Amino acid sequence: MSGSPEVLVVGEALVDLLMGEDTRRPFACPGGSPANTAIALTRLGTPAALAARFGDDHFGDLLLSNLAANDVDLSYRVEADEPASLAVVSLDADGSACYRFHVAGTADWAWTPDELPARLPGTVQAVHTGSLAVAMTPGADVLGEWFTRQHAERTTSFDPNIRPALAGPRKHYLPRLEALVTASDIVKVSHEDLAWAYPEQDPLRVAERWRRELATTLVVVTLGSGGAFALHNSGTVHRPAVSTSIVDTVGAGDTFSAGMLHWLARHDRLARHRLVGLTESELADAVDYATAAAGVTCTRPGADPPHAGEVDRVLASVPA
Numbered sequence: 001m002s003g004s005p006e007v008l009v010v011g012e013a014l015v016d017l018l019m020g021e022d023t024r025r026p027f028a029c030p031g032g033s034p035a036n037t038a039i040a041l042t043r044l045g046t047p048a049a050l051a052a053r054f055g056d057d058h059f060g061d062l063l064l065s066n067l068a069a070n071d072v073d074l075s076y077r078v079e080a081d082e083p084a085s086l087a088v089v090s091l092d093a094d095g096s097a098c099y100r101f102h103v104a105g106t107a108d109w110a111w112t113p114d115e116l117p118a119r120l121p122g123t124v125q126a127v128h129t130g131s132l133a134v135a136m137t138p139g140a141d142v143l144g145e146w147f148t149r150q151h152a153e154r155t156t157s158f159d160p161n162i163r164p165a166l167a168g169p170r171k172h173y174l175p176r177l178e179a180l181v182t183a184s185d186i187v188k189v190s191h192e193d194l195a196w197a198y199p200e201q202d203p204l205r206v207a208e209r210w211r212r213e214l215a216t217t218l219v220v221v222t223l224g225s226g227g228a229f230a231l232h233n234s235g236t237v238h239r240p241a242v243s244t245s246i247v248d249t250v251g252a253g254d255t256f257s258a259g260m261l262h263w264l265a266r267h268d269r270l271a272r273h274r275l276v277g278l279t280e281s282e283l284a285d286a287v288d289y290a291t292a293a294a295g296v297t298c299t300r301p302g303a304d305p306p307h308a309g310e311v312d313r314v315l316a317s318v319p320a
Contacts, residue, residue, distance in 0.1 A: 055084025251303025259290030
């Protein structure tokens, strides 16, 4: 698909090295939470752009070519001098992904203010960010300030996607996390994220505090096989996960974020003044769509988001 981007995603594009049954032969898959989200958006049918720093190596070329093949607008890319970042991915018995990162001196974390767009066209309804790029300094500070400025102009969306090995001490990470939540209209957060950030607190109480005290319009807490809760002024809904055969969970959360943004865009609920009027019924439908999209991603290896028709078929198969 093509067209002026409706969503600008900002953050890392890195390579996942997936360890298969033969651990002597890992295979490289394009990844990075923001890059996965941008691809998922375009596959679902929402034009998206990605602002990322791409490594000056074979892996950087792989990432660029994969994004271009998926119709992601790369007008805001930075072709950096540093190499691409790597994530070595191994799987637990249930398909849950475990990550080890190789990020020292790599491209994704060295943002400078002049590398981010000072102005965006009016077609961009929302900016989405999250994961490592907003956690790892020095680039995280630059991205955080830029994202906060965007909040004054358009809808902002955030997925913490916390990687504890790279987040640093919790007491230092929490102020950064809550500043980004405050600058966001939409936050999608996993129960694992909340368990790490607030280990003694009930996840839904944290989400409700974010909504009430940090003025976030929509907070969605994903629970893996337990489905998802969504909290909005119109109400709180819980929707079940779609039953599926899990190959791995790589990219599932990123696809969920894209599914939410896509549903909101297609139903004219993405602009901030429209998002606040979301009804409880619409909230449930949006979560169902995002959950179905994430479920499809779990049925195949690596971050391989679905196209819209695949999600539609899943939703059609679910009993009313």
